Amino acid sequence: MTTDNRVGAHHPADAGDLVRLSINQQTVRQLSIPQLVRGCRALGIPGVGLWRSPVQAFGVERAAQVVRDAGLTVTSLCRGGFLTASDPREWNAALADNRAAVDEAATLGTSTLVLVSGGLPAGAKDLAAARERVAEAIDRLAPYAAERGVRLAIEPLHPMFASDRCVVSTLSQALELAERFPAEHVGVVVDTYHLWWDERVPEQLVRAGRSGRIAAFQLADWVTPLPEGALLGRGQLGDGCVDLRGFRERVDAAGYGGPVEVEVFNPQLWQRPGTEVLEEVAGRYREHVR
Template sequence: MTGRSRLSLNTATTKGWTLREAVDGAARAGLPAVGLWRDRVAEVGVPAAAKLVRDAGVRVSSLCRGGFLTATDPHEVRAALADNRAAIAEAAALGTDVLVVVVGGLPAGDRDLAGARARVADRIADLAPVAREHGVRLALEALHPMYAADRAVLSTVEQALDLARPHPPDVVAVVVDTFHVFWDPRLAASIARAGSEGRIAAYQVCDFLLPIAPDPLLSRGMMGDGVIDFAALTRLVAATGYAGDVEVEIFNADVWATPGDEVLATMTARYRDHVLPHLDG
């Protein structure tokens, strides 16, 4: 896949739209793919969501999200594993082989990051056979270190790769999200390693805005509005031979308050200017 044929709207970017509105909007804008969040899918149910996407003539680039696997309470562990098994089945039913996994932060009162990562490793081992059975990749997403305590004890692509290493690359892989990893001084080597291992399952793009919003989750922005060097980062990903979709995933109150079709037009233009010229390496 080349050019605009790789651009995907992640439904988080148009938060005010229902699933149908997001899928129809993407198709209307000429986009070939959508990245779905499970809350949007739940609005209509998995079979109806799969039909809606299929009828619109677009594909599902990924499903978000699985994960939150760091609990110590046995009941919470069982519930998390059950939810992730369900997410794997949903991804397969929706026609995507990418389930984005946000592994979770520290349980209340816990300060042991290494122990939390070890629990994630154990639970990925539990889920890997289920993923393999369904033809779905568990795509581990490293999050910016400011989220280490509450959302993801994996902060770098290297950490995600180390956790994925015991498993085949078509079962456990990684996400490269520009917002979360642009700062990493070892990023070039880590992306090259991910490519050599065949483990890049998804490339997600948005910018990192300053000043950081009172809610840090909302500090994402359109490409070109922040501090990320998309040319350099996209070339690193392209050099691995990654040929999958490029998802635009933005959490931003101003973007959410903008009419969806306008968001898509801006998103497409920014992708064309800041990402697309560098996809050939």
């Protein structure tokens, strides 16, 4: 099975200046999958990034059909990962769940499965050992995914999440893991919310681009002060301090030409009408990213 999740590959230039834009489902989680698809189609947004839990509740094959019938593309599936368990039973259960995630991605027609590595096991303090567990798991999973046309995409998260959510904190660390495997099997996710602070990102983007490792590019802004519970504190495009256009230009210069996926976890956005948020995202994308 071969899948191409580049938005431009399925939607020609007549989609205008939104031809690369994708809306991650969590940005407008108040919308059902059909509502999200209809809203994106109405605005000329050709891509959606989906999450496993709502897709499972809706039905994986049904979701794939809804997106396909609208002429849209699933640009990524979130998420696999959480592969750091030291208990063998927990680790094997995580591997099984990730194989299921690969199958779901293949059914949805996306070649990108986002991996969030997982945090430190209970009582552990060795970050390097936890990252090695992630590498071992990817070694098990990558052939399975490749057979199904799915690429594993390692996402580094901001260091504040290292203890409980993701021991991979920098783009350099993500690349060190990915580069153990063929580029067509394992890549990395570049997310502005998690990486904007790191002065090494420009050189690491060049490194990633040379080997074709950039599997996904996601956008959210960083607002100050962070709301309580930083996981849900992402800012709408243009509301914070991230140079979003500069980031996009560097990613493009590294050779990435795929979807630009807006993923904003923000309860204030979820309280507003979803179609209104979609329109705002499109406008902010034009203003701050294009």
